[in-house]
């Protein structure tokens with residue numbers, strides 16, 4: 001068990017189902033682009049290691065499985081790290097033609113304005129059955145006919161790589177995939193997701209008071225990616241405020257997953273996207289912690305459209321108006337790592353304990369546990385190894401800033417003192 005109460009407390013929040021919450025509105029907006037799909041929004045976050053990793057073909061030594069990255073409840077049970085944990089089970093329960101799963105996911109991670117250890121993903125998948133060709137001569141021709149039915153868009157898409165790459169993005173011929181059918185599935189996948197992004201940005205542009213460069217055309221690009229459970233695989237990136245921003249991962253579902261789910265005659269695609277990231281773009285929300293706010297100055301700003309308005313494509317997205325910007329209070333903490341050579345660092349070894357390797361995420365978790373959502377950012381700003389003693393030092397900068405009020409310096413000092421004490425107690429570091 002490495003799951004603190006601050007994390008388990010989040011399980012009951014279900015922001016993706018809270019009416020008028022920006023995460024929930026974002027979910028509904030994307031769902032509206034997938035008519036006929038089944039929506040699963042109620043899947044419990046406690047899953048087995050088998051569901052989260054094994055069923056998806058993660059190798060035994062994959063770093064994602066490590067306790068520094070994943071919250072374990074016991075040896076065989078985790079808080080899901082992605083909605084893909086439900087792929088196998090959902091494919092098994094007949095889900096033609098496709099499904100969307102929205103849910104809270106959990107990852108031990110960095111602390112900054114776009115990372116939070118609990119966030120929300122949407123998983124989507126679409127399959128076709130080789131035994132139900134609907135009058136078509138082949139699966140490829142069936143899928144191409146569905147590509148023709150998709151809405152068209154006129155944005156510029158950069159997609160420089162061929163669909164297949166022998167090493168990086170192979171066609172799964174060993175599992176019976178033919179190039180023409182996978183080409184068709186890949187085209188259907190890409191067009192479907194481009195349509196989602198076009199819709200999101202069209203709504204963001206309509207947002208009242210949008211302060212963005214409204215005339216800048218939307219630019220998106222496909223880049224090759226790797227996931228153990230899709231091949232070929234891609235990520236979709238959007239050019240946003242001067243940078244390429246990754247918005248989703250996707251690919252052609254590995255056939256062993258569908259075979260194991262008892263639907264070996266089906267082929268298809270799957271994607272996973274982060275709802276916070278999309279909601280931040282859509283509403284102009286600058287800090288991921290805001291989604292967890294219970295302050296009415298935040299929550300009262302968002303309103304889901306009526307069914308009739310939504311059906312009209314009229315989502316009334318309003319840009320978020322910051323209700324205050326309180327001052328930031330940075331504090332540094334510097335320490336020697338345990339177990340690095342040197343006279344004073346041997347106490348734990350003398351006690352017979354072997355120090356666990358130092359990991360950044362352990363510091364992040366202590367920061368979150370002690371100071372919670374008043375930490376805007378925490379990062380290592382200096383690392384060095386002393387040339388003579390061989391001891392390693394780290395300095396972290398923690399930036400305190402409440403979204404709701406101005407913190408007093410006494411308050412910040414007290415929180416920082418607690419963090420320092422916990423670092424010593426839990427990680428065995430020596431403060432400098």
Ligand code: PHE
Nearest residue numbers: 082084249250251270271272
């Ligand atoms: N589960 C992947 C992630 O969290 C995203 C993904 C989903 C990729 C489905 C491919 C297919 O990064």
